[in-house]
Amino acid sequence: MTDAAPKKEQRRKFQAIRGTRDLLPPDTALWNQVEETARSVFASFGFGEIRPPAFESTDLFARAVGGETDIVSKEMYTFAPSPESAPDESADDTISLRPEATASICRAYIEHNMQQLPQPVKLYCMGPMFRRERPQKGRYRQFYQIDAEVLETVRPDAAKDTAKELAKDAVVDAEVIEMVMTIFDRLKLPSVRLEINSIGHAADNCRRRYVEKLRAELLKVKDKLGADSQRRIETSPLRVLDSKLEHEQPIIATLPKIADHLCDECKAQYAAVKRELELRGVFYKENWRLVRGLDYYMRTTFEITAQGLGSQNAVCGGGRYDGLVELLGGPPTKGIGFAIGEDRLILSLQEAGISALATRHSPLVYIAWMCANAYAAAVHAAKDLRAAGIRVELPPVEQKLGKALERADKLGAQYALILGDNEVAEGKWTLKTLADGTQQKLTEPKLLDFLKKL
Ligand code: AMP
Numbered sequence: 001m002t003d004a005a006p007k008k009e010q011r012r013k014f015q016a017i018r019g020t021r022d023l024l025p026p027d028t029a030l031w032n033q034v035e036e037t038a039r040s041v042f043a044s045f046g047f048g049e050i051r052p053p054a055f056e057s058t059d060l061f062a063r064a065v066g067g068e069t070d071i072v073s074k075e076m077y078t079f080a081p082s083p084e085s086a087p088d089e090s091a092d093d094t095i096s097l098r099p100e101a102t103a104s105i106c107r108a109y110i111e112h113n114m115q116q117l118p119q120p121v122k123l124y125c126m127g128p129m130f131r132r133e134r135p136q137k138g139r140y141r142q143f144y145q146i147d148a149e150v151l152e153t154v155r156p157d158a159a160k161d162t163a164k165e166l167a168k169d170a171v172v173d174a175e176v177i178e179m180v181m182t183i184f185d186r187l188k189l190p191s192v193r194l195e196i197n198s199i200g201h202a203a204d205n206c207r208r209r210y211v212e213k214l215r216a217e218l219l220k221v222k223d224k225l226g227a228d229s230q231r232r233i234e235t236s237p238l239r240v241l242d243s244k245l246e247h248e249q250p251i252i253a254t255l256p257k258i259a260d261h262l263c264d265e266c267k268a269q270y271a272a273v274k275r276e277l278e279l280r281g282v283f284y285k286e287n288w289r290l291v292r293g294l295d296y297y298m299r300t301t302f303e304i305t306a307q308g309l310g311s312q313n314a315v316c317g318g319g320r321y322d323g324l325v326e327l328l329g330g331p332p333t334k335g336i337g338f339a340i341g342e343d344r345l346i347l348s349l350q351e352a353g354i355s356a357l358a359t360r361h362s363p364l365v366y367i368a369w370m371c372a373n374a375y376a377a378a379v380h381a382a383k384d385l386r387a388a389g390i391r392v393e394l395p396p397v398e399q400k401l402g403k404a405l406e407r408a409d410k411l412g413a414q415y416a417l418i419l420g421d422n423e424v425a426e427g428k429w430t431l432k433t434l435a436d437g438t439q440q441k442l443t444e445p446k447l448l449d450f451l452k453k454l
Helices: 004-010 027-044 058-065 070-074 102-111 158-186 206-220 227-235 237-242 246-253 264-279 342-351 372-387 401-410 421-426 444-452
Strands: 055-057 095-097 121-130 142-153 193-198 298-305 314-320 333-341 365-369 415-419 429-433 439-442
Touching (some): 055 058, 102 121, 102 142, 158 298, 158 333, 227 237, 237 246, 314 342, 365 401, 372 415, 372 421, 401 415, 429 444
Parallel strands (some): 365 415
Antiparallel strands (some): 055 095, 121 142, 142 333, 193 298, 298 314
């Protein structure tokens, strides 16, 4: 009996935790292609990369994302301080795995005094985020985001010319949206749809007035709403507009619209964003119900959807969040950014049949070495070809020619480099084109020249 338990435990088959998954080749080639494309577009818009840590003080997310949001109240992976932790300053801090990146980037902006850098500061980051959501297609507990943020500390004299500042903000908003649309365009993501909205300006009270009015209207129809929406009337009435419940749709359609309640400044800024998008040839659709889930957004919000994703079809969400840096203890700073959901982006590309680089890992050349004599030459040839950036497969054991060619074919190689006694004696390799079986004999420099040109 006593022996049985550990044996059973030893036989346990481990699996990835629910809501997490392994990303495997050849899919990872597409992931890399997406990331390379994003990096190249970011560079062309003057963005630099930041790599914040994957966990931070829980308080940072509570303050930045909002304690009332689902993300903070239910979905974070949080660790209490351990009694054994080293007696350092942050030992009593409860920490959480990051559910999103904006809070960390704003924290880093303050911590590294980036307000002293030439403004605005344009940053991007990529990596895993963690939310304890109910897993389904396109929704994971560890998922990946490609995130970009523009931060600009407000100059003391900025208040003197509000119109100029608003016009500048509109240009920044439009350029950020143009940038993310450029990434999707380069990747040939089909049926991309951009929706925009303005949710007003909290400090200017137009949002507060609207939210009060919305709450009053929602209270009148409270009994007809589902439990989630009923709860949100108190906690965050704007989120009711997000509801996907079918029976709530006709009720929501009659609610007051924020566009009718924007103050003059917000109205002017929203109009300018639309003009700037048109100037850049970026197509958009207005959606007055687009409010975004996170508390810190203001004025411009946007969401981008793509095909093939079912109900989880948002591949990117973003918006303006002036004031967040200040809320975290920094100087008055404007901000706008977005997060692309990389998992969903990849799913959508794959659904559209795009897996462009799926064959990139297959070798170009398979080295078929066939006698002990040829082994050293094979090792050196592999080294030289790889140094020239050529993908090479070198089998660890000697193989008969037929077997070697069969394996080369299975791996998807285009050429077999045949090395036997004859080739070693002659100082020339036999290069066989696997598609048509033709062969040529080449010295190593000629071989390199030939393969590099492919
Ligand atoms: P958010 O940070 O909530 O604004 O989300 C930005 C984007 O990240 C969304 O549009 C999704 O594409 C993606 N995303 C958010 N949560 C998840 C999740 N649990 N699994 C996969 N992608 C997600």
